[in-house]
Amino acid sequence: MTPGARIQAAIDLLDRIDAGEPAEKALTGWGRRSRFAGSGDRAAVRDHVFQALRCYRSYACLGGAQTGRGRMIGALRATGLDPAEVFTGAGHAPALLTDTELSAGTAPVGADACDLNDWVLEEFRTSLGEGAEAAALALRTRAPVMLRVDLRRGTRDDAIGLLAEDDISASTHPIATTALCVTKGARRLARSRAFLNGMVELQDGSGQAAMQAINLDGGRSILDFCAGGGGKALALAARSDARIYAHDVDPSRMQDIPTRAARAGVQIEQIATSALPRKAPFDIVLCDAPCSGSGTWRRAPEAKWRLTRERLTALTQLQSQILAEAAALVAPGGQLVYSTCSLLSTENEDRIDAFLNAKSEWKLVHAQRFDVTDGGDGFFMAQMTRA
Ligand SMILES: C[S@@+](CC[C@H](N)C(=O)[O-])C[C@H]1O[C@@H](n2cnc3c(N)ncnc32)[C@H](O)[C@@H]1O
Numbered sequence: 001m002t003p004g005a006r007i008q009a010a011i012d013l014l015d016r017i018d019a020g021e022p023a024e025k026a027l028t029g030w031g032r033r034s035r036f037a038g039s040g041d042r043a044a045v046r047d048h049v050f051q052a053l054r055c056y057r058s059y060a061c062l063g064g065a066q067t068g069r070g071r072m073i074g075a076l077r078a079t080g081l082d083p084a085e086v087f088t089g090a091g092h093a094p095a096l097l098t099d100t101e102l103s104a105g106t107a108p109v110g111a112d113a114c115d116l117n118d119w120v121l122e123e124f125r126t127s128l129g130e131g132a133e134a135a136a137l138a139l140r141t142r143a144p145v146m147l148r149v150d151l152r153r154g155t156r157d158d159a160i161g162l163l164a165e166d167d168i169s170a171s172t173h174p175i176a177t178t179a180l181c182v183t184k185g186a187r188r189l190a191r192s193r194a195f196l197n198g199m200v201e202l203q204d205g206s207g208q209a210a211m212q213a214i215n216l217d218g219g220r221s222i223l224d225f226c227a228g229g230g231g232k233a234l235a236l237a238a239r240s241d242a243r244i245y246a247h248d249v250d251p252s253r254m255q256d257i258p259t260r261a262a263r264a265g266v267q268i269e270q271i272a273t274s275a276l277p278r279k280a281p282f283d284i285v286l287c288d289a290p291c292s293g294s295g296t297w298r299r300a301p302e303a304k305w306r307l308t309r310e311r312l313t314a315l316t317q318l319q320s321q322i323l324a325e326a327a328a329l330v331a332p333g334g335q336l337v338y339s340t341c342s343l344l345s346t347e348n349e350d351r352i353d354a355f356l357n358a359k360s361e362w363k364l365v366h367a368q369r370f371d372v373t374d375g376g377d378g379f380f381m382a383q384m385t386r387a
Pocket of ligand 1: 225226227228229230231232233247248249250253288289290291322
């Protein structure tokens with residue numbers, strides 16, 4: 001495909017997404033219909049679509065229209081390119097620019113420039129103060145691919161060396177002592193020796209740093225209450241000899257845990273909801289709660305436009321409910337850890353304050369926010385102990 005044909009494909013996909021089709025579904029459908037597209041074309045079209053979703057408002061301003069075509073005109077202008085060089089009408093390239101398109105387009109300001117919904121920008125300002133704009137701008141860029149090195153199997157330099165044997169380049173990242181940032185060959189990771197033998201696991205740097213910030217002293221049993229794919233449970237298993245348990249209200253979300261645990265050489269026992277009372281109490285319970293995902297909107301940019309006030313309120317209610325349920329599973333003198341991949345205080349500090357106000361036997365030990373400007377995803381963790 002020519003560069004122009006790739007842009008036209010992105011225009012068509014953005015229009016479908018704007019009409020309500022989920023981005024992944026739209027891309028899969030396009031892939032099936034476009035047998036002529038090679039792997040490089042597919043990656044390029046995907047990149048165009050995801051970058052336009054990250055910068056949905058600012059590109060529409062720059063392009064002068066809230067359409068796929070307007071946004072891709074804006075995308076080219078944002079990178080200093082003249083859209084007329086791509087919108088040539090030749091072959092499968094987009095049609096020539098109209099006079100209106102040539103004169104339309106303004107520099108984005110305010111929430112347009114931050115690429116957030118107006119009310120979300122207000123939430124960012126309440127939560128992050130002067131850091132709100134910087135966080136919003138960081139979410140307009142592509143997320144790095146980060147790895148967690150299992151330090152029981154070797155150093156970060158050992159891992160970098162093993163990855164290099166499979167033509168994958170990585171460098172250490174200061175966000176966590178286990179963190180690597182992949183700079184080349186990320187697509188080869190799943191078949192690389194370092195991955196298959198458990199020396200590295202895919203995990204964002206903030207998630208790694210947050211799991212390292214948990215004080216595990218004296219914890220002989222640890223429950224990951226919202227385990228999902230088990231990323232946090234695996235990170236804890238790598239730094240503790242405690243018995244590790246995984247639970248999720250939706251057990252199908254845990255289906256990858258046995259394979260991942262086997263690769264890491266650790267044991268993670270899954271517990272059904274009905275069996276929790278029998279297995280409790282646990283010394284440490286982690287709630288990596290469902291959230292808006294605002295700290296991960298670089299990876300899932302569609303989510304930032306789909307979040308509504310109603311959904312956010314429902315999430316905060318669920319988060320408080322999960323905290324209360326999890327607290328009841330902690331042994332006397334034990335620890336409760338709450339985390340989200342959100343930057344919003346309504347999902348983080350406010351939930352902890354509400355919990356501590358309602359339960360006088362609990363005390364805050366440590367709370368920390370990881371900003372998206374630190375290099376990893378936005379993340380929050382708080383550790384509490386029962387008196
Ligand atoms: C943020 S994800 C967890 C990600 C996971 N910890 C990881 O590192 O890959 C939140 C998880 O909470 C689960 N969940 C939602 N409501 C729950 C509840 N009431 N009790 C337990 N888990 C719940 C969801 O199914 C989802 O898998």
